[in-house]
Amino acid sequence: MRIPFFSMFMTSPFEGLQEHAEKVKECAWAFQQAIECHLAHECQTFEEFRQEIIQLEREADAIKRRIRGHMPKGTLMPVYNFLLFRYLREQDQVIDCVEDTLDWLSYRTEPGIPKELEKDFLILVDGVIDPIEQLSKMVAEARKYFKNYSEEQRVAVKKIIHTLHMMEREADKAEDTVKRKVFNMDIDAVTVFHMVRLAETIGDIADHAQNAGDMMRAMIAR
């Protein structure tokens, strides 16, 4: 405090945002492994991956709280703090949904996902992995934009947001296919419910990634 000049500089919330996005990205791999393992039956490591995700979610939560806790009123930023918080919330919900998916699977491990649906679920999971990985790239590009405010850089961020939209649409389609199939299969009602809810939770991952993109679009608006 002695030197007023220094006390004005604070840890950038974008630093935390980036860190949070990296955590979200980290969970993508574990998520994919967990699902593939679960589909392979006789899976030993599913629980391990689930625990890893839970741990990552906890760490991401800590980062989120740290960002929110270190933003006093009157912090001057390139964006409104309201938008930043909304963005953070969406990004955090991505990892929440990943955890929810694995939790949901763990509630009923037997008989698991029916053979006929395996391929469709793999497509759906692949479809939401990419959006998860786009987030950290988007944050990095946006930070570059806030450094130079060039139109080119803005377009680069907008491109990623557009990609997120396209990916969400694809994931939506995959989710749709799964649900349509489930209702036309000869399986018991509990499995139907398990599968439908599973597909929806996985689909939510892409939804939240897209929402994060929309918030980013608002942040880079001129």
Added chain:
Amino acid sequence: MTQPYIILILGYIFGFYMAWNIGANDVANSMASSVAAKAITIRQAIFLAGILNVLGAVFIGSHVTDTIRKGIVTTDVMADPHVALIGALSALIASALWVSFATWKSLPVSTTHSIVGAMIGFGIMAGGFAVINWGKLLAVVLSWIISPLFSIVIAFGIFKIIVRLILSRRDTLTQALKFSPLFVGITLFVVVLSFLFKTPLGQRLAIGSPAALTLAVLLAVLLGFASTAALKRYLKKRESDAEAVFKRIQVGTACYVALAQGANDVANAIGPLAVIYFLVTTGSVGGKVPVPVFLLFFGGIGIACGIAMAGHRVMETMGKKITTLSNTRGFSVEFATATTVLAASKLGLPVSTTHAAVGGVIGVGLARGMEAVNFGIVFKIMVYWILTVPASALTSMAVFKILQFIF
């Protein structure tokens, strides 16, 4: 040894101590952003700041020195040489004590306002509230608001211009080189003008305003283009973007701030000392006290010593703390700080470099130039700025009473 000489010696000691404190406390304002942006090393910063503070103090400083002394308190209290002598000394001691206390307690205070408050305290003790020149005091209070505002506006404007003309373009290097004569030129224009208008040297040259303006413009244009030629030559290929250009320019602006700082702040330590010196040598004191160059030099050396001894520690903490400051941002902050300080001290306002530097950072923050600036803390800082004046005034009153008892 006679009594006045004892007071003169004490004056030298505390004047030097005050200058030392200024150096130790305020070096961050001029060199912080350059060091943080890696434009210069800590060692270079200390060296440059030391030299330029001395130069600024000696060549540009004299005008401000007598304003502070006579502005706040009417000369009536100076009628009795004995009271004036003790008063000037108590003002020096009080402000030095208060600044030391603030440093110890980690309070953000301005050395400029410590001495202003101490002068007021002595004035009240010597002649009651009537001797305070409320108009001048109002000017001081206004300078708390005006100087950060002025600095905010300049920093905001210059950063927006840099973004529009350079950063947002495709080839930032070409743009930066294209416009560098402009930025260097403006900087030089202000420096040359303040040099011509305010310094004893400038007065001796006796250049009229139109001639001075023409000369300043000519020099600015000439040196602006010369610097661009030099930039083109010395830029390394691998780090060629706008930031690299501003990294070089920032060395210049850091010097600019240090120069302005020396010019402005030397008065804080040397003002009262000049009064004591004048009283001891001539026996009485008038409305104005000519400040001998050797006293300014003495003050400048004091500041330089403070920088040399405490600067390293200050700047190391700072290097860790300010990581988000790029060269274009640093340039904007420094340019705003120096211009504000030079303009304000030209108007005779006892402006604080700290205020101007804080304003500069806020200006760039408002222009959305930084990822996060804590604006809220400014209000906390301001409380200490305001508290400084009464606190050092009270200290000065107490010291005055004690000194009166002794001498």
